[in-house]
Amino acid sequence: MLLEREARLLDQGRFEEWLGLFSAECLYWVPATPAGGDPRREVAVAFDDRRRLEDRIYRLRTGSAWSQTPASRTVRMVTNVEVFGNRMVRANFLISEFRAGETRPWSGWYGYRLKTDALQIEVKQVNLIDCDQNLRNPSIVL
Amino acid sequence: MNISTFSELVFEDRVHRSIYTDPAIFEIEMTRVFGAVWVYLAHESQIPGNDDFVAARLGLRPLIVLRDMHGRIRALYNRCAHRGARICREARGSARSFQCPYHGWTYLNTGKLRGVPWPEGYACDFKDAKFNLAQLPRVESYRGFVFGTLNPDAPALKDYLGLVAKPIDEWLDRHPGGKVAVREANRLKFKGNWKLAYDNAADGYHVLFSHRSLLEMENRLQDEATKGMSFYMGKPDEAPMYVKVFSNGHHFKDKRPNVEKRPGALWELEAAHPGMEHYEQLIRSKLKEKAPRALDLAASEPVNINVFPNLSILGNHIQVIEPLAVDETDTTWYATAVVDEADELGGAADEVNALRMRTQEAFPSFGEVDDAVNFEEIQRGLAACEDEWVYMHRGLGIPGRVLEQPDGSLKAPATDEVFMREHMKEWKRLMSSQPRVSVTRDPQAT
Numbered sequence: 001m002l003l004e005r006e007a008r009l010l011d012q013g014r015f016e017e018w019l020g021l022f023s024a025e026c027l028y029w030v031p032a033t034p035a036g037g038d039p040r041r042e043v044a045v046a047f048d049d050r051r052r053l054e055d056r057i058y059r060l061r062t063g064s065a066w067s068q069t070p071a072s073r074t075v076r077m078v079t080n081v082e083v084f085g086n087r088m089v090r091a092n093f094l095i096s097e098f099r100a101g102e103t104r105p106w107s108g109w110y111g112y113r114l115k116t117d118a119l120q121i122e123v124k125q126v127n128l129i130d131c132d133q134n135l136r137n138p139s140i141v142l
Numbered sequence: 143m144n145i146s147t148f149s150e151l152v153f154e155d156r157v158h159r160s161i162y163t164d165p166a167i168f169e170i171e172m173t174r175v176f177g178a179v180w181v182y183l184a185h186e187s188q189i190p191g192n193d194d195f196v197a198a199r200l201g202l203r204p205l206i207v208l209r210d211m212h213g214r215i216r217a218l219y220n221r222c223a224h225r226g227a228r229i230c231r232e233a234r235g236s237a238r239s240f241q242c243p244y245h246g247w248t249y250l251n252t253g254k255l256r257g258v259p260w261p262e263g264y265a266c267d268f269k270d271a272k273f274n275l276a277q278l279p280r281v282e283s284y285r286g287f288v289f290g291t292l293n294p295d296a297p298a299l300k301d302y303l304g305l306v307a308k309p310i311d312e313w314l315d316r317h318p319g320g321k322v323a324v325r326e327a328n329r330l331k332f333k334g335n336w337k338l339a340y341d342n343a344a345d346g347y348h349v350l351f352s353h354r355s356l357l358e359m360e361n362r363l364q365d366e367a368t369k370g371m372s373f374y375m376g377k378p379d380e381a382p383m384y385v386k387v388f389s390n391g392h393h394f395k396d397k398r399p400n401v402e403k404r405p406g407a408l409w410e411l412e413a414a415h416p417g418m419e420h421y422e423q424l425i426r427s428k429l430k431e432k433a434p435r436a437l438d439l440a441a442s443e444p445v446n447i448n449v450f451p452n453l454s455i456l457g458n459h460i461q462v463i464e465p466l467a468v469d470e471t472d473t474t475w476y477a478t479a480v481v482d483e484a485d486e487l488g489g490a491a492d493e494v495n496a497l498r499m500r501t502q503e504a505f506p507s508f509g510e511v512d513d514a515v516n517f518e519e520i521q522r523g524l525a526a527c528e529d530e531w532v533y534m535h536r537g538l539g540i541p542g543r544v545l546e547q548p549d550g551s552l553k554a555p556a557t558d559e560v561f562m563r564e565h566m567k568e569w570k571r572l573m574s575s576q577p578r579v580s581v582t583r584d585p586q587a588t
Contacts, residue, residue: 037326042499043325045507047500
């Protein structure tokens with residue numbers, strides 16, 4: 001339920017409500033290496049704490065983020081959901097993004113760590129299958 | 143294509159749209175630019191030990207850049223001498239030899255053919271050099287930056303760099319030991335010509351407009367805009383920052399004069415980053431009054447050092463521009479880390495680097511994406527074929543604006559476009575010449 005809602009909020013551009021699904025101290029991590037890498041030693045595609053997620057959303061709302069002006073149209077599929085214990089969730093994803101005359105895919109798997117009451121996301125790790133490749137306009141929230 | 147064509151495409155104030163859109167011009171560039179001059183290939187920290195290799199490209203040619211078994215840096219063509227398949231399919235690794243997965247021909251990492259299966263089935267002499275891998279005849283490294291060229295007549299790398307070597311030296315020398323190590327990258331791609339990225343490399347005119355959302359984002363927690371490149375606000379051409387233009391298409395945007403000359407001033411320009419407070423506190427408690435100098439190493443150095451045709455050293459990044467097609471380009475923003483072998487940072491190098499990774503993620507994620515979209519929009523706009531000219535005349539014709547320096551370089555205010563006029567002149571010169579380009583197959587020759 002949480003995963004579907006999260007996907008729908010992003011598809012609908014309701015970024016502030018999406019951020020409301022995350023705990024006060026949270027992490028949105030998109031590694032640049034297939035094995036994850038060590039973010040203390042390497043850059044990631046994204047390694048956002050809550051404040052940086054707020055930055056990300058703030059930028060998208062300025063109206064001058066040209067990489068998302070106009071905003072992409074997206075539809076997210078979240079499938080193959082597996083739950084490990086009471087906090088860890090794994091799922092596959094396929095995001096279709098339409099922008100400037102083309103529809104293109106973003107594919108990978110998500111690793112979530114939820115707060116113990118399972119109502120909020122503490123960590124969302126986005127593992128793109130092409131995380132170490134040159135990405136064209138990676139400006140949507142994955 | 144006629145050599146005199148290029149003098150009809152590049153004028154003092156403008157260039158013709160076709161230099162960005164014509165596949166025939168792109169094909170010529172792949173030899174007369176990405177072949178005839180020194181092209182940046184890799185950083186030595188990507189191949190630290192003997193037998194280490196990393197995949198690279200020279201124009202469209204697939205290369206294996208490696209440190210051979212004797213420690214010599216080579217750029218081999220990743221192309222089996224037999225039928226042409228790539229012999230190495232990995233992005234990086236370590237190998238003393240390479241075996242082609244098709245028919246098993248094997249090569250030492252010096253490029254020499256080691257052997258083929260069932261050689262008795264061949265009448266030829268496999269000691270003939272024509273069966274060795276092709277490789278670049280000239281590969282040289284400048285303080286860790288590995289360049290290669292196919293032109294046996296090219297000047298020494300140091301001479302090709304000329305005056306741009308000094309800003310590179312200064313960029314390196316602010317670090318302990320005068321060195322950095324590459325650590326992963328933010329990798330981007332845009333559907334546009336590679337020159338659109340190089341045209342932007344010293345551009346001060348676009349900052350407030352293309353990066354408006356970044357500037358707003360970086361300053362959202364402040365009352366006054368002081369973070370990031372906010373010094374472009376107001377009157378940027380009257381600010382202490384400047385652009386310098388050297389020969390061979392190189393240039394240098396120096397924003398350091400905008401920053402107060404005291405330890406910690408650079409760090410103060412950084413907006414909030416993940417983990418900032420925690421790591422800053424660790425560094426301050428370890429280093430005390432020496433902390434500000436260390437924190438400045440985690441901050442973005444306010445320079446853009448551009449080496450024609452494909453290298454831009456900016457902030458703490460090594461950006462590599464790679465053409466894939468006339469309308470497709472990869473720009474890879476390699477992040478760098480401090481390498482503190484002599485422990486000049488009092489045990490705080492790891493903390494400095496943890497901060498430095500976060501500061502480096504910011505511009506590719508929140509700044510470059512907007513530039514890249516603008517490059518793509520140029521490529522779309524240039525499809526309008528009767529609308530021929532692309533203007534680069536900002537600052538041209540204003541007396542006293544571009545000043546020739548004693549060392550022969552040109553100096554101009556921060557938003558001037560003299561830098562692109564000069565690199566286009568160099569581009570025109572290269573495209574109108576007929577350089578000798580060749581590979582070598584002799585491992586001893588390079």
